Amino acid sequence: MERTTTPSGLMLAALESVLEAEALVLLLHDFGLSPFWRVLLPLGAHLLALTLLAVGLVRPWNFRDPSDRAWAVLGLSLTLPLPLFGFLGFLAIYAAMQGRKAGGGDLLKDFQQYISYDPIALPQRGALEPDLFLKAEVDIAPLREILAGDDVPLKRGAILSLSRLPRAEAVALLKQALTDESREIRYYASNALSEMEKEFNDRIFRLTREVERNPTQEERHLELARTVLEYTSSGLLDQAIIPYFHEIAQRTLDRAALNPRHSPEVDTLLGEVYRRLGRQDKAREVLEDLANREQRDPGIFLALAEMAFTSGRLGEARRWVQEGIGRFPEDPRLIQLQEVLGNP
């Protein structure tokens, strides 16, 4: 039987290797080609190598020569599965990542927290972190000096720093800057104050609407009252305007107090609002009533002592502190107040 002339299996394998190597080089090297050609050309080379070997496998030139087929099988098995292994490997890595994501919620949460962490927004949320607060204490004096100078770009920076400190001292400095010689500085200071005010106004408006929608939810009333008190202590408002905002707080707390099972904080805040409105008798009545009714909150005694002290009744203030300590001997605020005020 005449033997069919075929290219040697070795040559076929060599050709396949060259084509695959070429595909690899095309894939890895730029050659100044666009991404489209950089993908298409290696793929073409790879497909050509694959086709040659597939032909060698399906139509072996000499089946009686096992080496021919063996080379074709070997070539094909190298050409076809290698990308397959890559694909499977990628799938495995992806699955592992997904598994980690599904099972390891903490990691994702941490990441989300990390990216959403915004140190500048902290003061705007009304609570300075302790280290930032200390930093502010240290930094406010130099800011005052800078604003007294005539370096306009540095003053602009100082105003930016002050706008991150929602404290009465910062507001007072910003208000001083409203009369600065530089038009630019006056404008920046005004804008910083407007931004601070706008934030309070927006919060108060949002909470007022929430209270109207959910009049029975005590927490809404409390939040509105707290925000209003924060606003009136901020130094942003003129004295003549402040009572109107206190009245908002009073109205919302009165509404919350209609619930017979309201929390002691409603009365504590109401007492504070009355005190700020100058209605000392009413404030005292609310807080004393609370002190007789509630024994759970040392803040009541603190508020009563503070109110008595600011009204000039030192003896009464001392008595409230002592009574509070009698009930809450461990409370550091009451202990601290007793150290300052002394005993009755």
Add this chain to the structure above:
Amino acid sequence: MKADVCMILEGSYPYVVGGVSTWIHDLVTSLSDVSFHLVHIGVGIESPRKMRYTLPPNVLQFQQIPLMESIPWRGPRFRQKRRSWEAVARFLEDLSRDDTSGFRDLLHALDPRSPEAITPYDVFHGKPFWNLLVQWYRQHFPDFSFLDYFWTLRFMALPLFRVLYAEVPPARLYHATCTGYAGLLGAVASIRTGAPLVLTEHGIYTNERMIEITQAQWIYRERTSSLVPTRQVGALQNLWMRKFEVLSRLSYAQATRIFTLYEGNRQMQIQGGAPPDRCEIIPNGIDLERYDAMHLARQEKLRGPPRVCMVGRVAPIKDVKTFIRAARMVHEEMPEVRFEVLGGTDEDESYLEECQRLVKVLSLKPVFDFPGAVDMKEHYPSISVLVLTSISEAQPFVLLEAMRVGIPVVATSVGACAELVLGSGSDDEALGPAGFITNVRSPRETADAILALLRDPEMARRMGETGRERVGRYYIRRKMLEEYRGVYRGLCGG
């Protein structure tokens, strides 16, 4: 048809109501023997339905240049253009020394008629411009995100090239109503056609942009929790500020005459690079007779409860909230007084809502009103005190008008308000005050000034008369128009 004057406007007339637009409309309408070609530079193409003014017949053409729309590719492509790129590189290098003398060469390099013209395609897709960007990046921003730098520069460059490649209408004189893009187009037109450029700035463009940019949320900046103040703003904000500074310098350098409203602004122009000998002042002016008639009607209409009005649109820059707070303080002492904000309410609806909420919180609803934009002719005669609590102004027409009617005014110490109310120069100051000047955001001072005027009608009358006298001497519309007519005649060659 070639117009006498090509007036270049940016984000104002005829689409936006305000002081600058009022001035432009008055100038164009009154100089009816001068033909105008108006070029409006805006973000996009605006519909004629949005026009807030009627164009007078002496406006021969109205052209719009949309800054943020794509640029048609023009001019030769696929050439070396080595010399043109060298001109661009030289201009950019000179800019670091505030030297704008290479601007002509730059314009030549961008001129579509030149065989080596650099096209928008070259700028936005070409390798040489890319190389320039990378070189700049390495020199000035090595530690900054290249991606942010690259997109910021592209975003900054697009409107510039929109102006640089704009078709310049032929005219005998170019008049830019601010620096910025309008000033740039004016300078380009003046260089290409050889016609002179006049520049009028009401507010100082660079300062206004600088304030905007330092507070802009849309420009990326490295965020920090540090409270230590620095002189520096963000790197990209610096780039923007630098761009507007350069635009002002280019227009100042090319302008034959530069005008503004008052001395304070003139000094700022000089600081910004304007040659002092070319900087002059032409203040705003009003039609005296028109307001004299209202003054006569005022004697009759002032009967009834006092009316304290703020005239201006309801917008944060007018600080309406300070007026509302001052109203509360006045109301405590004089409950019969009525308060109104006479001006458009559609500019910032959320701010209007805030103001209305404040009126409600302060229990002022029965005495406080926002009637919106009204015909001031009907209202001026019955206003007892006019208040302006703005945090930024140039030379507000409303003060001039109120003063001529004889209304005592209370205004914040911004722009030229103090000059208007208290006088400027010994002769002017000798006339006395036409009202009170207060600090910005100061309700107490505003309220005290209003109360002082309401409680002392004789002082209010005297101040009203002083205001009438001051406007009658120094702020006359006819005089302002004649000065501009003289400028046009002088530069157009009769």
